[in-house]
Amino acid sequence: MLPAELVSTLNKTLTPDRFYTDPVDCYTYAYDNSRKVFPPQAVVFPLTADEVQTIVSLCNQYKIPLIPRGRGTGTSGGSLPEQGGIALSLERMLNIISVDVANRVIVTEPGVLNQTVQDTIKPHGFFWPPDPSSAMYCSIGGNIATSAGGPHAVKYGTTRDHVLGLKAVTGAGEVIKTGCYTTKGVVGYDLTRLLIGSEGTLAVITEATLKLTALPSAVAGITAHFRDLKGCVSAITQIMSLPQLPSALEFLDSGSLNLIRNRYPDMLPRSANAMLMIEVDGTESEIAKTIAVILTACKTDSLIQANQAENIAALWKARKALSPLLREIAPKKINEDVVVPVSSLPEFLNELTRLSSQYQIANVNFGHAGNGNIHVNLLINPDDTDEATRAEQCLDKIFDLAIRLNGTLSGEHGIGSEKRAFINKEIDQPTLALMKNIKLLFDPNNILNPGKIFP
Amino acid sequence: MLPAELVSTLNKTLTPDRFYTDPVDCYTYAYDNSRKVFPPQAVVFPLTADEVQTIVSLCNQYKIPLIPRGRGTGTSGGSLPEQGGIALSLERMLNIISVDVANRVIVTEPGVLNQTVQDTIKPHGFFWPPDPSSAMYCSIGGNIATSAGGPHAVKYGTTRDHVLGLKAVTGAGEVIKTGCYTTKGVVGYDLTRLLIGSEGTLAVITEATLKLTALPSAVAGITAHFRDLKGCVSAITQIMSLPQLPSALEFLDSGSLNLIRNRYPDMLPRSANAMLMIEVDGTESEIAKTIAVILTACKTDSLIQANQAENIAALWKARKALSPLLREIAPKKINEDVVVPVSSLPEFLNELTRLSSQYQIANVNFGHAGNGNIHVNLLINPDDTDEATRAEQCLDKIFDLAIRLNGTLSGEHGIGSEKRAFINKEIDQPTLALMKNIKLLFDPNNILNPGKIFP
Numbered sequence: 001m002l003p004a005e006l007v008s009t010l011n012k013t014l015t016p017d018r019f020y021t022d023p024v025d026c027y028t029y030a031y032d033n034s035r036k037v038f039p040p041q042a043v044v045f046p047l048t049a050d051e052v053q054t055i056v057s058l059c060n061q062y063k064i065p066l067i068p069r070g071r072g073t074g075t076s077g078g079s080l081p082e083q084g085g086i087a088l089s090l091e092r093m094l095n096i097i098s099v100d101v102a103n104r105v106i107v108t109e110p111g112v113l114n115q116t117v118q119d120t121i122k123p124h125g126f127f128w129p130p131d132p133s134s135a136m137y138c139s140i141g142g143n144i145a146t147s148a149g150g151p152h153a154v155k156y157g158t159t160r161d162h163v164l165g166l167k168a169v170t171g172a173g174e175v176i177k178t179g180c181y182t183t184k185g186v187v188g189y190d191l192t193r194l195l196i197g198s199e200g201t202l203a204v205i206t207e208a209t210l211k212l213t214a215l216p217s218a219v220a221g222i223t224a225h226f227r228d229l230k231g232c233v234s235a236i237t238q239i240m241s242l243p244q245l246p247s248a249l250e251f252l253d254s255g256s257l258n259l260i261r262n263r264y265p266d267m268l269p270r271s272a273n274a275m276l277m278i279e280v281d282g283t284e285s286e287i288a289k290t291i292a293v294i295l296t297a298c299k300t301d302s303l304i305q306a307n308q309a310e311n312i313a314a315l316w317k318a319r320k321a322l323s324p325l326l327r328e329i330a331p332k333k334i335n336e337d338v339v340v341p342v343s344s345l346p347e348f349l350n351e352l353t354r355l356s357s358q359y360q361i362a363n364v365n366f367g368h369a370g371n372g373n374i375h376v377n378l379l380i381n382p383d384d385t386d387e388a389t390r391a392e393q394c395l396d397k398i399f400d401l402a403i404r405l406n407g408t409l410s411g412e413h414g415i416g417s418e419k420r421a422f423i424n425k426e427i428d429q430p431t432l433a434l435m436k437n438i439k440l441l442f443d444p445n446n447i448l449n450p451g452k453i454f455p
Numbered sequence: 456m457l458p459a460e461l462v463s464t465l466n467k468t469l470t471p472d473r474f475y476t477d478p479v480d481c482y483t484y485a486y487d488n489s490r491k492v493f494p495p496q497a498v499v500f501p502l503t504a505d506e507v508q509t510i511v512s513l514c515n516q517y518k519i520p521l522i523p524r525g526r527g528t529g530t531s532g533g534s535l536p537e538q539g540g541i542a543l544s545l546e547r548m549l550n551i552i553s554v555d556v557a558n559r560v561i562v563t564e565p566g567v568l569n570q571t572v573q574d575t576i577k578p579h580g581f582f583w584p585p586d587p588s589s590a591m592y593c594s595i596g597g598n599i600a601t602s603a604g605g606p607h608a609v610k611y612g613t614t615r616d617h618v619l620g621l622k623a624v625t626g627a628g629e630v631i632k633t634g635c636y637t638t639k640g641v642v643g644y645d646l647t648r649l650l651i652g653s654e655g656t657l658a659v660i661t662e663a664t665l666k667l668t669a670l671p672s673a674v675a676g677i678t679a680h681f682r683d684l685k686g687c688v689s690a691i692t693q694i695m696s697l698p699q700l701p702s703a704l705e706f707l708d709s710g711s712l713n714l715i716r717n718r719y720p721d722m723l724p725r726s727a728n729a730m731l732m733i734e735v736d737g738t739e740s741e742i743a744k745t746i747a748v749i750l751t752a753c754k755t756d757s758l759i760q761a762n763q764a765e766n767i768a769a770l771w772k773a774r775k776a777l778s779p780l781l782r783e784i785a786p787k788k789i790n791e792d793v794v795v796p797v798s799s800l801p802e803f804l805n806e807l808t809r810l811s812s813q814y815q816i817a818n819v820n821f822g823h824a825g826n827g828n829i830h831v832n833l834l835i836n837p838d839d840t841d842e843a844t845r846a847e848q849c850l851d852k853i854f855d856l857a858i859r860l861n862g863t864l865s866g867e868h869g870i871g872s873e874k875r876a877f878i879n880k881e882i883d884q885p886t887l888a889l890m891k892n893i894k895l896l897f898d899p900n901n902i903l904n905p906g907k908i909f910p
Contacts, residue, residue: 102696102798125698147641158639160648161616174885182794184613184826184866186602186652187874188882188908189890193615193648197641214698241557243580243669285740339637343557371639411639419642427643430629434896435644441892453643 002041002086006062010044013054018045018092029069029087033134034077034418035332040067040087047092049167049175049206055088056204057173059447066447068200070110070142073134075335076416078146078199082451088204090141096120097207104212105164105181110141110205114148117210126212129156132412133323141205147197149412151248151279154370158412160196162211168195168203171443181209194438199414200449202442216281219247220291221315224298224306225272229253229353231302232274233346236369238297239278240342244290248279249370250319253349256366259325260318267318269304276369277315319366326364330379333364334391338398339373340407351401352376359394361387373411399425415453423455457496457541461517465499468509473500473547484524484542488589489532489873490787495522495542502547504622504630504661510543511659512628514902521902523655525565525597528589530790531871533601533654537906543659545596551575552662559667560619560636565596565660569603572665581667584611587867588778596660602652604867606703606734609825613867615651617666623650623658626898636664649893654869655904657897671736674702675746676770679753679761680727684708684808686757687729688801691824693752694733695797699745703734704825705774708804710832711821714780715773722773724759731824732770774821781819785834788819789846793853794828795862806856807831814849816842828866854880870908878910 002021010019020026020043030039046052059066065085072079081087093109096116100106101124106117114135117128130143131150138148144166149158156162165179179185179192195203226232232251239249252260254273261268268275276298280290291308298306309315326333340348349365356363367375376398380391399409399422409419409426423432436454440446457476465474475481475498485494501507514521520540527534536542548564551571555561556579561572569590572583585598586605593603599621604613611617620634634640634647650658681687687706694704707715709728716723723730731753735745746763753761764770781788795803804820811818822830831853835846854864854877864874864881878887891909895901 100796100798102692103796104695105796147645149639149641153639157616158641160645161612170885170889174889176886176889177883178886180794180863180881181861182796182827182863182866184604184608184794184823184828185863186604186613186867186869187864187878188870188887189653189657189893190602190615190648190651191886191889193645196645198644202644214700217698237557240559243672245669283741283744286738289738339635339639341555341558341560341637343555368639372637373639406636408635408637408640409642411637412641414641415643423642426635428632430625431631431633431646432643434625434629434631434646437896438644438893441889441896 002064003062006058006064009058013051014044029089030081032072032077032079033075034080034416036077036080038080038082040081041084043087043089045089045092049169052169052204052206053173053175056169056171059086060173060445063445064447065450067449068145068204070139070145071137073138073142074146074414074416076413076418078414078416078452080417082417090139093206105209106212107207107209108140109207110139112140114138114140114143121212122215125215127215128210129162129213130159140208144196144205144208145198145200146412146414151250151368154249154368155245155247156213160193163192163196163208164211165209166192166195166205167207168205170203171445171448176203179209183211197414199416199452201439201452202448218284218287219279219281219312220287221309221312222278222291222294222306223309223315224276224278225269225304226274226300227271227302227304229274229349230346231300232276233349234300235276235298236345237342239294240370242293242297244293246278246294246370247281248277250277251366251369252318252322253365255362255364256322259329259364260321263325264321267321272304275318277319279315322366326377332380332382334378334380334395336376336395336398337367337373337411337413338376338402338407338409339371339411340402340405342372344405344407345369345372348374348401348405352398355394355397359390361391361394368411371411372407417452420453420455423453457519458517461513461519464513465497468506469499484544485536487527487532487534488530489535489871491532491535493535493537495536496539498542498544500544500547504624507624507659507661508628508630511624511626514541515628515900518900519902520905522904523600523659525594525600526592528593528597529601529869529871531868531873533869533871533907535872537872545594548661560664561667562662562664563595564662565594567595569593569595569598576667577670580670582670583665584617584668585614595663595665599651599660599663600653600655601867601869606705606823609704609823610700610702611668615648618647618651618663619666620664621647621650621660622662623660625658626900626903631658634664638666652869654871654907656894656907657903673739673742674734674736674767675742676764676767677733677746677749677761678764678770679731679733680724680759681729681755682726682757682759684729684804685801686755687731688804689755690731690753691800692797694749695825697748697752699748701733701749701825702736703732705732706821706824707773707777708820710817710819711777714784714819715776718780719776722776727759730773732774734770777821781832787835787837789833789835789850791831791850791853792822792828792866792868793831793857793862793864794826794866795857795860797827799860799862800824800827803829803856803860807853810849810852814845816846816849823866826866827862872907875908875910878908
């Protein structure tokens with residue numbers, strides 16, 4: 001139960017439609033895409049940075065957990081009120097503060113959707129590169145809190161490459177302003193990127209200054225089907241050693257293709273056991289040249305066919321078909337997003353097959369091959385205790401494998417609560433201790449998203 | 456004087472050629488490109504991260520300032536031993552640990568020169584984008600400590616965009632490892648970018664994992680001369696609103712052109728009062744198209760001529776001629792590197808002319824116009840006390856102006872000691888307090904480059 005005094009003060013601070021305490025109302029803010037459920041005792045909807053500051057100060061006063069939240073599309077449990085407390089939904093801070101085409105900058109509040117930013121700047125010839133699959137629905141604040149990526153990260157980088165500055169309220173209740181408005185700036189420490197990817201544990205972002213990128217004049221795509229994994233991975237490493245970076249290089253393994261085939265028997269060549277979807281962008285002439293060299297790079301012994309897609313919708317058809325099928329067959333699948341160096345993909349994917357067989361856990365793997373960022377999906381029935389235990393053991397080995405290959409536990413999902421037990425595999429004790437101390441510095445009472453990231 | 460015990464321990468730890476105490480030997484490490492002089496009491500030259508850690512621990516034990524140093528090419532006094540102590544020269548940590556072309560990564564020790572990195576990776580078709588004018592001589596460690604930029608930052612960004620991970624020894628003597636080896640990674644806080652640009656105040660960088668970029672297949676350039684500043688700045692904003700980013704967009708004002716003209720009467724058109732050097736890169740066909748649109752963008756009323764340069768050397772001829780001339784006429788010139796949004800360049804440069812006249816301080820302005828990053832040079836005779844005072848007043852107004860126009864005090868030089876008195880103009884108290892606390896967290900005894908950045 002929240003202290004009565006705190007509830008009374010929040011009632012005076014926020015109108016009833018911006019302060020929920022009814023468990024039914026609060027339930028919507030109890031989950032994210034990790035599919036775990038932890039209801040908050042209350043939900044607040046600030047409209048201004050001042051209100052955020054007031055709420056943070058009150059939570060400090062009463063030592064109540066405060067869990068910042070964009071649109072709850074994260075998969076690592078980063079926005080779950082695990083320890084109860086108050087969910088701080090930024091979804092109503094929706095103002096676009098300025099659109100400055102001459103300087104290639106947009107300034108927004110945190111609740112603005114990624115898609116709204118794209119729609120706002122597209123008529124001016126720009127886009128904002130981070131493109132998580134939830135772009136239609138997820139918010140800029142959430143994108144920043146997780147350093148969101150997406151398929152175009154292979155060419156354009158992730159969120160941390162496209163934010164110039166932030167305003168935020170720290171866990172201690174201090175209003176801070178980080179970074180600058182210009183594309184260059186080296187004044188003081190880079191707190192902007194310290195906040196990017198910090199999963200709401202250091203500060204609540206109240207305003208973001210985003211750097212825009214010019215839309216390419218044209219986009220084209222190639223789909224390539226391979227008889228075996230080896231030939232496909234060989235094509236990936238060939239493509240990534242070309243000077244021309246594709247704007248996306250996505251991979252589907254045989255497990256993925258079989259799922260699609262079961263539902264759509266004619267979508268894929270019969271003998272295909274691996275597939276690439278390759279997008280390139282730039283000027284028409286550039287694209288023509290890049291398409292040609294990529295088609296050549298695809299010509300491994302195991303290539304069945306590699307063709308330029310009729311259009312971009314056709315390029316992504318198989319990938320779009322896959323997601324709902326995965327959810328259907330394994331509603332509680334474990335979806336990871338480890339990364340390995342591109343040159344280690346062959347070893348990683350081979351070992352994955354071996355682990356899948358050793359632990360008898362069906363898996364389906366696909367993802368952002370150009371970054372070496374593979375979504376490893378372990379398909380399990382959570383009611384089968386033995387299978388769940390084997391899946392946990394298998395996952396542990398997958399993380400060990402990624403680290404042994406000089407990779408990382410998470411390319412874009414973050415640690416949240418789902419992976420905090422494993423963070424020691426990647427980050428050594430002194431570095432982790434420093435991170436924990438930074439957390440304490442920003443949030444001395446540990447009220448902001450407590451318990452996340454660190455084991 | 457250093458404690459005898461410390462000297463004795465260092466004598467046992469390092470061979471005499473790697474531990475200087477003779478003032479004559481130490482003097483070389485007393486200055487940087489700020490042209491201030493503060494001799495250290497000793498200079499140490501570690502060869503390994505372990506030795507760095509031993510030295511940091513000893514300095515903690517005896518509370519002795521330790522000033523990390525690349526090659527001393529900084530202009531803000533960042534590597535000066537202002538409070539005495541020991542200069543920690545990383546110049547002998549020269550190993551290139553790995554060149555991994557398949558993954559577009561090079562791993563180096565901090566003393567490796569920027570140019571050595573370029574020479575190492577060029578045969579493989581890559582470059583590392585940060586290109587300060589001292590690239591031939593400056594080190595990767597120094598580039599990282601200052602988040603070095605250069606003319607190509609307009610297209611490629613600065614150092615913080617091109618580092619994947621670091622190993623470092625904190626001021627507390629802890630060995631930490633930040634970031635990862637892959638192009639994607641969101642595990643824990645972004646300590647990599649917290650260290651980048653921290654000017655040796657948080658940790659000593661002992662190893663850097665750098666992300667490589669493919670060399671463009673072709674480069675071309677345009678020189679454009681304008682009758683007046685107004686038309687030139689109008690061309691800059693026109694060019695920067697094109698979707699095609701130039702790979703460099705450098706500006707010289709009338710003061711700069713007059714200096715060049717005095718020495719080389721035939722290098723420039725007589726009536727030119729402003730000049731642009733514009734570099735574009737990409738494929739041949741892309742370049743042809745970009746050159747055409749940029750030539751059109753240059754066609755303001757005041758354009759005298761805009762021509763494609765015969766070659767890249769010809770493009771940079773005027774700029775190369777300028778630097779030594781500046782040093783000749785004003786050995787103690789004040790060289791700043793404020794940034795304003797590109798759209799504010801007209802107002803900024805006009806106000807600069809007004810301030811120059813108001814304070815009777817001759818100035819010469821040039822620089823990275825595409826980033827709005829202008830090197831403002833106040834030409835003064837330091838023996839003229841009145842002039843020096845007026846210059847200080849004028850500088851203060853220039854900083855105010857940059858901040859008023861939503862700019863920043865430094866685009867690439869950093870704060871060091873030269874600009875710490877002004878940092879309050881840009882960074883508010885709560886944010887600055889947080890930065891100072893981060894400093895204390897990394898370096899509780901304040902031994903690493905003490906007194907820098909903060910007022």
